[in-house]
Amino acid sequence: MAKHTVKHTCxxxxxxxxxxxxxxxxxxxxxxxxIPCQSCERAAASTVAAASAKTSGLVALSGSDKQIAxxxxxxxxxxxxxxxxxxxxxxxxxxxxxxxxxxxAAIASVRTQTTARWWIDHRNDSMRTVLREALA
Numbered sequence: 001m002a003k004h005t006v007k008h009t010c011x012x013x014x015x016x017x018x019x020x021x022x023x024x025x026x027x028x029x030x031x032x033x034x035i036p037c038q039s040c041e042r043a044a045a046s047t048v049a050a051a052s053a054k055t056s057g058l059v060a061l062s063g064s065d066k067q068i069a070x071x072x073x074x075x076x077x078x079x080x081x082x083x084x085x086x087x088x089x090x091x092x093x094x095x096x097x098x099x100x101x102x103x104x105a106a107i108a109s110v111r112t113q114t115t116a117r118w119w120i121d122h123r124n125d126s127m128r129t130v131l132r133e134a135l136a
Contacts, residue, residue, distance in 0.1 A: 004029055010036035043069060049076040063116030071116035074123045081127050082107055106131040 006029060007013045014037055018025040036044070046069035053072060058079060061068045086107050093100040110130055113119065122130050 006032045008032065008035060008037040008040070010040040012037040012040065014038075042073070046070070046072045049073045052076055053079075059112055059114050061116045061119070062114055067116035067120060071119035074119045078119075078127065078130065079111065082110060082131075085127060103131065 002019075002025065003015060003017055004025070005013055005015050014032075016032075018028060035041070049072040050068075053075060056079065058075070061071050061075075063071065086104065089100050089103050089107075122133070125133075
C-alpha cells in the first residue's frame, strides 16, 4: 500500500492509499488528476439539483448547508419519479377516485417536505414507502 497525494482539477488535494501493481496505481493517479475532488463533485450536483427544484416549484429545504446539499441531490430523482407516477394516477382517476385522491394527497405531502433531514432519512425508501408514510 502506498500513500499518494493528488491535486484535482478543482485545485483541491486529497490523500489516498492505493494498492496493486505500480502501473495500475499510476493510471488511477493520472485519472484522479483529471477530475474534481469528491466534495466539489457533490457540490456541483447539489447546485444543479437545487436549481432544478427551484424551477420545478419545490419548497426550499431547511437544515445545515451540508444537509441541504445532500438532500437536494436525493430529492431530485424522487420527485421526478413521483411526477411520472402522479400522471399515471391522474390518468386512471375515474376508476377509483377515492384511492387516487389519497395517493395525490400523499404526493402533495411529499412535495412539501421542507426539512433536509426528512429527505436524508428516506433516501433508501421506495416511492411506495415514502408515499405510505406521507399518508400516515
